[in-house]
Amino acid sequence: MTDSEYPDRCCKIERMDSPCLKSISGFYVERYEISEILFRGLIIDIETTSSRPENGEIIDFGIITDSHILTVAMKKGADQSDFYFLIRCFLEEARRNGYRIYAYNAMFEKKWLESKVGWDGYIHDLMETPRKISDRITMNIRDHKYPKLRELFYPRFFFVYGIRRWDIDSSWVLEYWNRYRKTGDEKYIKWIAHHNLLDLISEMEILLWQGMLNRLYSNIDTAMKHMKFKCEVCGRDTDPRDLVSLTYLEPKPAGKGYQFVEKAVCRECMKSIL
Numbered sequence: 001m002t003d004s005e006y007p008d009r010c011c012k013i014e015r016m017d018s019p020c021l022k023s024i025s026g027f028y029v030e031r032y033e034i035s036e037i038l039f040r041g042l043i044i045d046i047e048t049t050s051s052r053p054e055n056g057e058i059i060d061f062g063i064i065t066d067s068h069i070l071t072v073a074m075k076k077g078a079d080q081s082d083f084y085f086l087i088r089c090f091l092e093e094a095r096r097n098g099y100r101i102y103a104y105n106a107m108f109e110k111k112w113l114e115s116k117v118g119w120d121g122y123i124h125d126l127m128e129t130p131r132k133i134s135d136r137i138t139m140n141i142r143d144h145k146y147p148k149l150r151e152l153f154y155p156r157f158f159f160v161y162g163i164r165r166w167d168i169d170s171s172w173v174l175e176y177w178n179r180y181r182k183t184g185d186e187k188y189i190k191w192i193a194h195h196n197l198l199d200l201i202s203e204m205e206i207l208l209w210q211g212m213l214n215r216l217y218s219n220i221d222t223a224m225k226h227m228k229f230k231c232e233v234c235g236r237d238t239d240p241r242d243l244v245s246l247t248y249l250e251p252k253p254a255g256k257g258y259q260f261v262e263k264a265v266c267r268e269c270m271k272s273i274l
Contacts, residue, residue, distance in 0.1 A: 020089040021068070026078045027086075028186065030193045031070040038067055042094035043102045043207070044087075044123075045199045046109055047073075047173050047192055053115035059177050060189075061087050062196040064204055065094060071196040073189045076181065088117045095121055102126050104149050104203050126206045129213040136220045153202040159247055160260055168195050231266035238266045246270065 043064040050056025057080065062071035074083055091113070094101055103109040106125035113119045125131075127146070134146050150170075158164045168176065168191050180188035206213075216223060231238050246265050249258040 020086065020093055021070070024072065024086065026075065027083065028073040028075050028189050028193060029070070030190075030197060031068060033067050034069060035067055039064060039204075040097070041065065041100045041102060041207075042090065043126075043200055043203050044091070044109060045103065045196055045203060046087075046112060047170075047196055048112060049174055049177060053112045058084070058087070058112060058116055059173075060192050060196050062193075062200045063090050064200050065090070065099065069197060069200055071193045071200070073193045073196075075186075075189065076184060084117045087113070088119050091117070091119050091121060100124055102203065102207060104199075104206065126203055126210070129210065129217055130206075133213070133217050133220060136217070137224065149199060149202050149206075153205045154247075155198065155201075156260055159249060160258070162249075166194075167198050168192070170195070230264070231269055232263040233265050233269035233272070236266065242267055244270050 045062045046058050047060035048056050048058050057074075060071060060073040062069070064070075072083075072086065074080070091101065101121060102124045104126045106123040106127070110123050113123075130147050130152060148170075158166055173192055173195065176188040176191050180186070229238055229243060230236065231243065243264045243266060245262065247260070247262050250261050251257075252259045
């Protein structure tokens with residue numbers, strides 16, 4: 001990715017109500033305010049250098065709480081203990097306010113926060129219902145994996161406006177962190193921070209959909225009766241393990257503009273579309 005591909009930094013908001021926000025210094029910070037919403041809870045998302053806390057560190061964390069969306073990334077020369085103290089500050093403030101704390105795949109966040117931050121509070125898992133739905137489907141269909149966050153929610157305007165590379169994949173975080181440590185070029189931690197912001201917004205969307213996900217799970221047997229495993233291009237019955245969900249743009253029938261399309265496609269037909 002080139003410098004020109006990197007999106008502009010989020011708008012800075014000077015008003016800070018939280019004592020934790022007032023204590024931020026020495027880190028790379030992006031934040032903006034959602035003044036129309038007052039979220040009496042806290043969503044937390046972290047980026048790490050490893051899958052296990054015993055051989056890695058947290059290098060970025062983000063929160064949504066009250067009217068703030070915030071991401072904070074480590075910088076070269078910053079004190080790691082100060083960084084972890086700041087994370088704990090937000091968690092303790094949420095607990096004092098009586099807020100529920102949420103994360104996607106909370107077990108992952110919890111083990112890191114216990115190990116690195118020394119915080120052992122309860123985290124509500126936004127993945128709980130998608131996991132239960134996946135387990136129920138697996139009883140009928142083998143190898144139905146748990147969904148990644150980006151597989152559940154991804155900003156559709158990325159596709160509509162042709163800016164799909166406005167985000168990095170989570171698997172690139174460690175590579176970008178190593179590039180930053182080697183070069184000192186802040187564009188790499190900007191990408192990490194921006195990815196974290198998009199994760200947070202996606203997690204908020206899951207929270208908004210939680211009631212409908214619970215409804216789906218309570219009616220999953222009825223819903224599964226209507227599942228059809230056909231390729232939507234050639235129409236053939238297809239093993240679900242050989243179907244790929246594609247999201248792409250195609251011209252509108254009237255010929256003016258484009259429309260957002262999602263189709264289940266067999267691997268043979270996928271080549272004709274891509």
